Amino acid sequence: MLGRVEVMHGVNLDQLGRRDPAHYGSLTLEQLELKIGADARELGLEVRFFQTNHEGEFVEHLHRLAGQADGIVLNPGAWTHYSYAIRDALELTRLPAVEVHLSDVDAREPWRRQSVIAELCIARVAGKGPDGYREALERLRAEMSG
Ligand code: DQA
Numbered sequence: 022m023l024g025r026v027e028v029m030h031g032v033n034l035d036q037l038g039r040r041d042p043a044h045y046g047s048l049t050l051e052q053l054e055l056k057i058g059a060d061a062r063e064l065g066l067e068v069r070f071f072q073t074n075h076e077g078e079f080v081e082h083l084h085r086l087a088g089q090a091d092g093i094v095l096n097p098g099a100w101t102h103y104s105y106a107i108r109d110a111l112e113l114t115r116l117p118a119v120e121v122h123l124s125d126v127d128a129r130e131p132w133r134r135q136s137v138i139a140e141l142c143i144a145r146v147a148g149k150g151p152d153g154y155r156e157a158l159e160r161l162r163a164e165m166s167g
Pocket of ligand 1: 032033034096097098099100101121122123124125126133
């Protein structure tokens with residue numbers, strides 16, 4: 022294995038499959054994670070998944086990542102746009118991270134253009150649907166292999 026990647030989904034992402042398919046597609050979170058898992062195996066990466074609708078739990082999960090993961094793929098959902106608590110916890114991990122959004126956040130409401138985690142991430146992938154996670158894994162793998 023080339024590395025251990027923690028794939029973290031934030032608020033409302035457990036509702037995929039019910040959310041507007043024009044933005045988010047039709048996969049459920051379970052189906053999306055199956056695809057990410059298959060992509061990770063192809064890329065020689067080990068993945069673990071985490072989702073919560075509770076900001077403090079997301080923060081505490083980041084706190085616990087030291088020594089458990091070599092990189093992070095995160096889609097914090099709406100928290101992306103305003104949670105300085107998640108930003109600070111991400112910084113504490115000191116791990117390479119890639120920000121992913123299923124939808125094209127830059128082409129939607131102006132408030133979605135703001136990301137408080139972007140400056141801590143090595144890359145941002147948005148608007149590519151489920152394939153965006155594969156791209157994120159590829160970016161992390163390149164980073165982890167130096
Ligand atoms: C999202 C985009 C966010 O603006 C939104 O609040 C989400 C999902 C995406 O994956 O496109 O919940 O992060």
